[in-house]
Amino acid sequence: MSNLDASDFKKRKRYSGDCRVFRFKNFGENGHPVEFTNASLRENLKALLEFGHLETKLCCKGMPCWSFQLEVHRHPPLHILLFVVEQHIDDDASQLNRHCKQCHYVGWGHNIICNKKYHFLLLSKDHTMVQACLNCKGNNYKYDSAGNYNNNNNIGKTCSLEVESQGHVMHGVFHSNGFGHLLCVNGVEKGSELAGYQIIEFWDRLCSGLRARKVSLNDFSKKGGMELRLIHGVAYKEPWFGRWGYKLERGTYCVTQEMYHKAIEALQGMPLYLLIHHLGPTNHELPLIFTRYQTLSDHCLVTMGDLFQFMLDLKTRLPKENSPGSSSSYNTGFLVETSTCRWSPKRVETATKVIVEALKRARFRWVSRQEVRDAARAYVGDTGLLDFVLKSLGNHIVGNYLVRRSLNPVTKVLEYCLEDISNVLPIQEGNNLLMMNNNNFKVKAMCRVTRFQVMKDMFYLYKSILKDPKLSTGILNAIPVAVRIILDSKYLVKEYCFGDISMKVDEFGVFCTVMIKNNEDVEHGLVKPPLQPYEYITVRNNATIDELKLEVERNFREIYWGLKSFVVEPITNLNDAKGMDLAFGVVEAGQKLVFEGRINKERAIVNEELYECGARNYAVDCTPCGAKDDDGERMICCDICEIWQHTRCVGIPITEGVPHIFLCSRCEQEIIHLPSFP
Incomplete structure (x- = not known):
């Protein structure tokens, strides 16, 4: 056990001499703090770390660590710390687990082990204790994207670098070949000062700026006790991380992408009338929830996908409340649609209450607009506010009452009347299910809906429909099967694509990869070895073929741990090229080349140990x-x-x-x- 102890690490003052403060909101963009080039991730990382503070007291087995102080906002002041730990995969560090389980699970196990990993740790400014320990146990421990430590009880013994901290906000790692993993995200529900989307946007800026190739994550994200990949899958046909371009790469339990998409379509297209027909008789809350949100919608909610999408969209438009019980029966939800008015929500709510009380005293008879206005003026002197509320209240629900508005056909005067709708309105059949009809106008019952209410209703639907084990029999038995497939679709990947690569006038570049021939089966063509990701190699215009080979050797030795003694032999698709020929005359700029080669026998490693997946024993x-x-x-x-x-x-x-x-x-x-x- 080797510990990285920061117990004596003292907080630096905000503007101390060697400690710069960077803005969190644009950190990672070009020019913040460094002008990122179209070079490799290794070069961009080197440029970024020049702006970091080298933490001399935070070290473990010679692993250097840099810190960046990031300002989230000034008023009130909020700062967080970004630590970057450089982990070397050294030959002598036999206690380290060189293999990356994340690469293996997501399908990158054929990549050769890299020389370096870079751990990016985002911590609260109030927590300055960082521990990185080498832990060798019989099980593989890892972070999930919800921030929980999982013991997967996987095959064989593993030994891995684990980074632990109090106030952990994010943990991501990059291999030196540009592949990366987002291992941990802790949002507000885990006690962080940052919301989950802010952390993901920060990570995405880093990946784009540093020019990562592909980044994976294991999607365990939750919100309010619900699996987000399930809720967002039903609503938007993609997981929550899909907002940033992450897509399903690989499922567990042999789930394929085709199975995933069919499961999404099955749940999205589930008719609501079918759910009410089979679940309504025993679950009286479901029809009430369906009715509530249909009245708020401008279009008919026919399927479960329609309902979940509308609820999630509605939640984002509703104002945040201080507490679950802070909403009043006169909390007028129509403010969502009139949020641009010049009166505060509290004043509008007070005027609404006064008008409704005045209509109550009329004993449910029709009252002219002027009578209502005069009665309310005894309590609210702002006539402009009263006119606004009277205009907005028409055909809306407030509390247990529907405020009806109609033009008197004789007097041509607007009249108002209250209607008690405490009982559930009748539900129509067919495709117009849940469309509440009252004198041919749709009621918009915004009054009792808050963010808390929407999340509460969604959680009820989640438990009653998506997670109810009793649905495993009967006509709705497809729901649990589809739910399980979606929950087993956890390994997501984002591929970062970049435009044309610029270079100096006297240079040209080609895409190169290598093929290792140290295996007899490979020599005889019985086995095709996996090709490594192509690297963009630049040489001078007057460089020879031999100089190109040397540059390829240098780059791949610098990136991969198992290729430190790699020697290039002939170029597979340029057999006629000679060593002293000019590369520019034989190779076209941007061409893809495969370089065959061998590893020095004295330093040769068992073939299976070269790759991230390890030996298949x-x-x-x-x-x-x-x-x-x-x-x-x-x-x-x-x-x-x-x-x-x-x-x-x-x-x-x-x-x-x-x-x-x-x-x-x-x-x-x-x-x-x-x-x-x-």
Whole structure:
């Protein structure tokens, strides 16, 4: 165990000499704090770290650490700290786990292990304790994107760098080849001063500025006890992280992208009338919720996707309330549509209450606009405010009453009347389900709807429809199946695409990759080795083929740990080129080239150990779901055939521990059919 101890790290003053303060809102953009170029991630990182403060007291096994002080806002003052830790994958550091489980789970296990990783840690300014420890245990621990530590009980022993802190806001990591992972996000619900979307936008700016290639995350995001990938999937056909371009790359339990999209379509297109027909008789709250939001909508809500999308959109338009119980029965929701008025919501609410009380005293008879206005003037002297509220109140619900407005056909005068609607209005059938009709106008019941109410109703729908185990039988049994598929679609990836790469006048560039030929099967063409991500290599216009090879060797040795002794042989798609030929005359700018080569035998590494996935000294064959590889979910090994399977697939609940002795179904059947001995 090796600890990075910052117990004696003292807070620096805000404007101390060597500590610059950067703005959080634009940190990572070009020019803030550095002019990012179209160079590789390694070059941009080097330029960025020149603006950081080197923390000499924060070190572990020689891993340097830089800090940046970021100002979120000045009034009230709020600062947070960004730490960047450079982790070297050194030959002698045998206790380190060089393999990246995140790369393996998301499908990048064929990438060669990189020489360096860069950990980006965002912490609250009030917490200056950072610990980075080398922890070697039998299980693989990792952060999920909800900020929780998970013990996945994965295959074999792992040894990994773990970064722990109090006040942890974000943890992301970049490999030196430009691939990265967002490991942890803690928003407001986890006690952070920053909302989740602010953290993701900050991370996205970093990825764009540093020119990351691809970035993955394991989507465990939650809001109000609900899985966001499920709620947003039903509403918008994509996870919450889809707002920033993250898309499903790989599912667990052998879930494919086609299965995911079909599950989304099934839930989105579920008719509401079907839910009411089957669930309404036993769940009286569902029709009330459906009716409430249909009255608020300008169009008919037919499917479950329509309903969830409208509720999420409505929540963003509603004003924030101080507490769940702060809303009054006269809290007029029509303010959402008239938020640009010159009166404060409190004054409008007071005038609304006065007008409704005046109409109550009329004992539900029709009263002219002037009578109502005169009665209300005894309490509210602002006639402009009264005129505004009278105009806005027409055909709206306030409390348990509908404020009806109509033009008297004889006197041609506007008249008002209260109607008690405390009982639920009748629901129509067919496609016009939930359209509340009263004298051919639609009631907009904004009065009792607050952000808290919307989230409460959505959570009720989430539990009653999406997470109810009783729906596993009958005509609605497709819902639990689709829900499980969506929840198993967790590995998301964003690919960062950049435009044309500029260079100096006397240079030209090509895209290069390498193929390792240290394997006999590769030599004889029996196995095709995985190609590494292409690197953009620039050389002078007068450079020779040999100089191009040397530049390729230098770059790939600098990036990858297993290629420190890599030597280039012939260029696969330029066999006729000679070493002293000018590269510019043989190779076209922007061309893709594959360089074959070998690793020095004295420093050669077992082929499987070169790659992020590591050696495959285990076998996965989960018969129920069809998985053939470790996907990060909890697994168990049969004590006879030593085949790994998902604990969920073999019927072991997540709440229970792994049994000491386990036999798979195939081995159990073979034992049962063994002949008995006398």
